[in-house]
Amino acid sequence: MATKKKRTPNAESDSWVVIAADSVIDTQKHDSDPAFVRLRNPATDEASLYLLGSGDVQLYEVKAFQEDFRSWFIGQAVQRDGKLLFVTPMDPLYLILPYLIKSGKEGKFQPVEQLVVDEEFPACSRLLSCTRSLASLHHVTEEKEVGGRKFHRYSEEKTMSWLKKKVERTVAALRMRNVCVGEGVTSATYVRVKPESDGREEDFLRYAHGLLSEYISEQLSKALLTHLGLPEPSSPKEAEPPSKKRKLSDKPVEAGEDYTKFNSADFARKPPKKMTTAQKSLAKVDKTGMKPMSSFFSPKVKAEKK
Amino acid sequence: MSCNTSVTRLCVSSVNEAQRAPVHLTPCEIEHNGPAQVSQYFTATTKNRKQEQTVSFRGRCLRGQELSCPQGYTGLVLKEINKPGSDQEDRTVKVSSVFDKLTYWNLETPPNSDDTVVMAMDWPELAEAIHGPVED
Numbered sequence: 001m002a003t004k005k006k007r008t009p010n011a012e013s014d015s016w017v018v019i020a021a022d023s024v025i026d027t028q029k030h031d032s033d034p035a036f037v038r039l040r041n042p043a044t045d046e047a048s049l050y051l052l053g054s055g056d057v058q059l060y061e062v063k064a065f066q067e068d069f070r071s072w073f074i075g076q077a078v079q080r081d082g083k084l085l086f087v088t089p090m091d092p093l094y095l096i097l098p099y100l101i102k103s104g105k106e107g108k109f110q111p112v113e114q115l116v117v118d119e120e121f122p123a124c125s126r127l128l129s130c131t132r133s134l135a136s137l138h139h140v141t142e143e144k145e146v147g148g149r150k151f152h153r154y155s156e157e158k159t160m161s162w163l164k165k166k167v168e169r170t171v172a173a174l175r176m177r178n179v180c181v182g183e184g185v186t187s188a189t190y191v192r193v194k195p196e197s198d199g200r201e202e203d204f205l206r207y208a209h210g211l212l213s214e215y216i217s218e219q220l221s222k223a224l225l226t227h228l229g230l231p232e233p234s235s236p237k238e239a240e241p242p243s244k245k246r247k248l249s250d251k252p253v254e255a256g257e258d259y260t261k262f263n264s265a266d267f268a269r270k271p272p273k274k275m276t277t278a279q280k281s282l283a284k285v286d287k288t289g290m291k292p293m294s295s296f297f298s299p300k301v302k303a304e305k306k
Numbered sequence: 307m308s309c310n311t312s313v314t315r316l317c318v319s320s321v322n323e324a325q326r327a328p329v330h331l332t333p334c335e336i337e338h339n340g341p342a343q344v345s346q347y348f349t350a351t352t353k354n355r356k357q358e359q360t361v362s363f364r365g366r367c368l369r370g371q372e373l374s375c376p377q378g379y380t381g382l383v384l385k386e387i388n389k390p391g392s393d394q395e396d397r398t399v400k401v402s403s404v405f406d407k408l409t410y411w412n413l414e415t416p417p418n419s420d421d422t423v424v425m426a427m428d429w430p431e432l433a434e435a436i437h438g439p440v441e442d
Contacts, residue, residue, distance in 0.1 A: 007335070007337065008337055013339065014385060014386040014389060015339075015383060015384065015385045015386070015402070016383070016384045016399075017329070017381070017382075017383055018381070018382045018383070018384055019375050019376070019379050019380070019381050019382075019430075020379065020380060020381075020382055021378060021379055021430070022378050022379065022380055024316070024318075025318050025321050025380065025382070025401070027318045027319065027321075033315045033316055033317055033318050034315075034316045034318065035313040035314065035315050035316065036313060036314035036315075036316065036399075037313050037314075038310040038312075047310050051316070054318065061433065061437070063429065063433075065422060065423065065426040065429075067422050067423075068335075069333065069334050069335045070331055070332060070333065070334075070335065071331075071332045071334065071335050071336040072329065072330065072331060072332070073328075073329070073330040073332060073342070073344045073348065074327050074329055074383055074403055075325070075327035075328065075344070075403060076341060076342060076343065076344050076345060077339075077340060077341050077342055077344070078336050078338045078339065078340065078341075078342045078344075079339060080335065080336055080337060080338060080339050082331060082332070082335065084331070084423065084426060086426065086429050086430065086433075088429065088430050088433040088434075088437070089433070089434070089437055090433075090437045091436075091437040091438075091439075094437075120310055121310050122310075122311055123310075123311070123313070132439060136439065139440065162440060165440040165441070166436060166440060169435045169436070169438065169440065170432070170435045170436055172435065173431060173432055173434070173435030174432070174435075177428055177431065177432070211432070211436060212436060215436070
């Protein structure tokens with residue numbers, strides 16, 4: 001092929017391929033339908049797409065996995081957009097936390113429904129309907145009860161120990177999945193490890209910290225790093241990804257599509273050592289082999305600007 | 307700017323009318339949305355060898371593998387119905403198809419455990435660790 005064929009712009013799709021927790025489509029308990037809503041993403045401070053389950057009792061994260069040059073065959077039809085969305089249960093406390101921190105600066109004990117308000121994202125008050133929200137506030141606030149009414153004040157100390165427990169849970173899950181986290185693999189990467197290589201504890205901690213940093217502000221992420229006793233990465237190569245990631249995640253999304261948003265990029269997969277002739281020629285245009293893995297594990301499903 | 311107040315309702319009752327459809331993830335972008343004779347020209351020519359499947363598509367050899375949805379998860383194809391004219395209005399999606407496994411295809415490379423979509427299937431388990439309740 002002498003000239004590269006021009007691609008037509010991808011028009012907004014009206015169809016999405018989703019892998020969703022069974023509880024999303026469980027209609028037994030409530031009569032109201034689940035709803036995709038835009039809420040403030042705690043890491044980017046911008047709109048991301050989430051799902052509130054039937055009756056608002058459960059919050060779900062909507063995460064897109066996407067590679068270049070993928071499309072779907074669904075039954076007897078083609079869907080050009082090859083993205084795969086995952087809808088997984090999410091801890092609502094991550095989304096509530098920024099509001100608590102903001103009002104915590106006043107230092108007063110306040111009723112939580114007065115704290116979780118946002119003109120830009122009115123749906124945020126629905127987070128308080130989630131079963132786990134009120135029950136888990138004590139993980140991040142000090143509570144006072146006066147006349148049967150509860151008042152809360154943000155506590156960084158409690159938040160740090162809550163986040164540390166989250167990190168520990170995540171480390172345990174990573175160990176179980178045999179995820180390779182060590183030796184030159186930075187936190188947001190994701191590679192299977194051969195059974196003989198055993199990651200060091202610090203590598204697991206850093207990796208888990210990287211995953212959790214997708215759900216907290218940059219400031220909190222840094223504080224957590226200190227709390228975990230991990231020094232800030234010293235080499236410039238290691239230090240680069242977080243800032244780069246945040247910058248990229250602020251990019252607007254292409255072509256009027258609600259369900260996409262990826263940040264990038266700490267890690268490039270190694271291309272296969274031996275390439276066939278066909279692969280070599282393809283490699284010139286097809287960069288999928290180099291696509292950073294972290295982009296597939298980013299939670300930023302951001303609403304686009306129109 | 308898009309409106310943060312609009313919601314997209316997922317019409318859950320549509321699951322009951324949704325059809326089971328075979329789902330394939332192709333290793334190429336196809337510039338088309340809409341009907342295609344998939345079973346006649348694609349599915350009919352796939353060959354099964356143990357775990358791996360092969361098919362010739364536009365003269366290229368594709369190698370594929372079937373993947374099951376993670377336990378406790380269901381595959382859904384959501385379709386928007388009655389698209390509104392403005393982004394201020396609420397939208398509705400319905401479940402048009404359901405699936406519990408999908409077939410993903412690589413161009414010439416044999417399917418392996420480092421393939422993105424294979425690793426994506428691990429995400430729910432990792433998400434559970436990040437989002438599950440912590441003890442006091």
